[in-house]
Amino acid sequence: MSSYDPNAPHEPTLGPRGSTAAAPAPLAATAIDTKLIEQFARSYMKERRSDRRWRIFIRLLWLGLFALFVWALFNEQRKGAVPTGPHTALVVVQGEIAGETLASAEAVVAGLRRAFDDAGAQAIVLRINSPGGSPVQAGLVVDEIKRLKTKSPDKKVYAVCEELCASAAYYMAVAADEIYVDKASVVGSIGVLMDGFGFTGTMDKLGIERRLVTAGSNKALLDPFSPLSEADRAYAQTLLEQIHKQFIGVVKEGRGARLKETPDTFSGLFWSGESAVQLGLADALGSVDFVAREVVKAEEIIDYSATENVAERLAKRFGAAVGAGAAKAVGGGFTMR
Structure with a gap:
């Protein structure tokens, strides 16, 4: 048995016609x-x-x-x-008043309860900057303020309106013992609206057929893809007026004899803070610091507002937010704003 030695001399290999063939190059391949x-x-x-x-x-x-x-x-x-000493408790209402926001009834009520439970809180200030929103959410806050004030009659609630205090935000503010505004604040808009869109004309032009099957003759009431009948409009108007009366009742109860009612008071108009004071919609001009220092006599301010921490932001469900936005874009819903 022989072995191949790369260093040993070897004879050239003959080709088919006696020509010399090239020797293999194992070193290069390796x-x-x-x-x-x-x-x-x-x-x-x-x-x-x-x-x-x-x-x-x-x-x-x-x-x-x-x-x-x-x-x-x-x-x-x-x-x-x-633990806290004597101070003024602050609860912020910022942005649209709606569920799943920091201006929701759940968030605002949580802050109010913490403030009322703290023995060091001499009074509570609601700092409001909101265009309004859900009358249901605002009503829940009003009811809770009444309950807490009955439970702790010595603690007063003051509302301080900043840029905006309109519709449902004002609905919330009238539950306070006194309302303070800036002279340039926008205050009022005591009214209710239902908004939406109608696509029937566009669908006809595009040749789109609406296929809707319901169980219940009024189940498709105010459907944006169907024509709005006079009966549907009248029914919606009745609902709006009923909620408007509730709003007016809350305002009259909260403001009492201070309110200087005019034909425009409950028309949905809004006024500057300066005019709101003159009309009895607000009591005086003043900021949060002014109320804490001059009215409550407790200059230190501690914020009891519900806050959305990082963990809560990470836990937000994207799908739920998209669904709510789509429903809001298509359908109506009663709002005060």
């Missing part, structure tokens, strides 16, 4: 194979290092988010547990 293996190994190791870095980064990211969640939770608990 060098190429080795180079390919080295390149593959380097590429594999580089990919492994990259994957390892990404895994470490993802783990650190999740660890950071978890630490942020724990810190936010601990900070919220510690904030509610800090």
